[in-house]
């Protein structure tokens with residue numbers, strides 16, 4: 380079992396560098412790390428952290444992040460967000476960008492790809508025959524390399540893709556021969572750009588976004604970290620741009636200039 384001192388050391392490291400607050404999750408942390416630590420020959424969590432801090436390749440740090448992040452996600456999660464994208468947001472972007480034909484949508488905690496692939500399918504669906512005249516590439520980032528690897532492989536079990544409309548499944552997935560898995564087509568893969576990115580870092584994007592999906596990740600951050608992130612998101616959105624957060628997440632309305640459109644959907648004011 381991890382000692383209090385070891386737990387504090389790892390929790391501070393994780394919070395300082397990635398914003399993830401596990402300060403009251405000792406048992407969970409122990410459960411996620413214990414197996415790895417013992418099976419890789421470390422005599423203690425201290426020995427593991429010493430090795431991590433001395434590791435010039437950063438490999439052990441990646442492992443720690445992979446083990447400690449929660450990557451749970453699924454296709455069409457919080458489907459009312461996809462409905463709102465279809466009825467309000469995409470028409471707004473179409474009108475605004477009629478000349479540039481550039482839609483800039485960013486998923487900041489993309490995990491294993493279900494969310495950005497869902498958005499990419501929705502965009503193609505709504506744009507229909509016009510889709511190939513637009514640049515709709517969804518930017519999808521996450522800190523977990525394991526999650527990003529899964530996203531880029533784009534392989535999902537039958538029951539995972541079962542929630543998608545039939546038409547989408549037929550058009551954007553192919554069964555992997557001899558398995559119960561389905562893989563996204565190259566066409567759909569080409570509509571999503573995956574990159575590793577830590578939300579604690581300054582945003583490196585050149586152009587402001589129309590839409591930012593930041594769903595079910597701020598629940599892992601403490602209030603000051605969340606506040607700072609929301610300010611960065613606000614600055615990264617165009618006036619009129621939309622922020623989607625998870626249904627169980629809230630923004631502190633007294634501390635933000637975002638307008639609430641619906642619970643969990645926020646908009647940077649058009650005149651800002």
Ligand SMILES: C[S@@+](CC[C@H](N)C(=O)[O-])C[C@H]1O[C@@H](n2cnc3c(N)ncnc32)[C@H](O)[C@@H]1O
Pocket residue numbers: 397398399448449450451452453456487488489490491494520521522523526576577578579593594595596599625
């Ligand atoms: C529970 S998943 C949410 C996936 C998806 N957005 C959804 O709502 O279904 C949370 C994701 O946030 C990522 N994450 C946690 N801290 C992060 C950070 N500092 N920077 C980038 N991604 C982070 C995790 O790796 C994980 O994949």
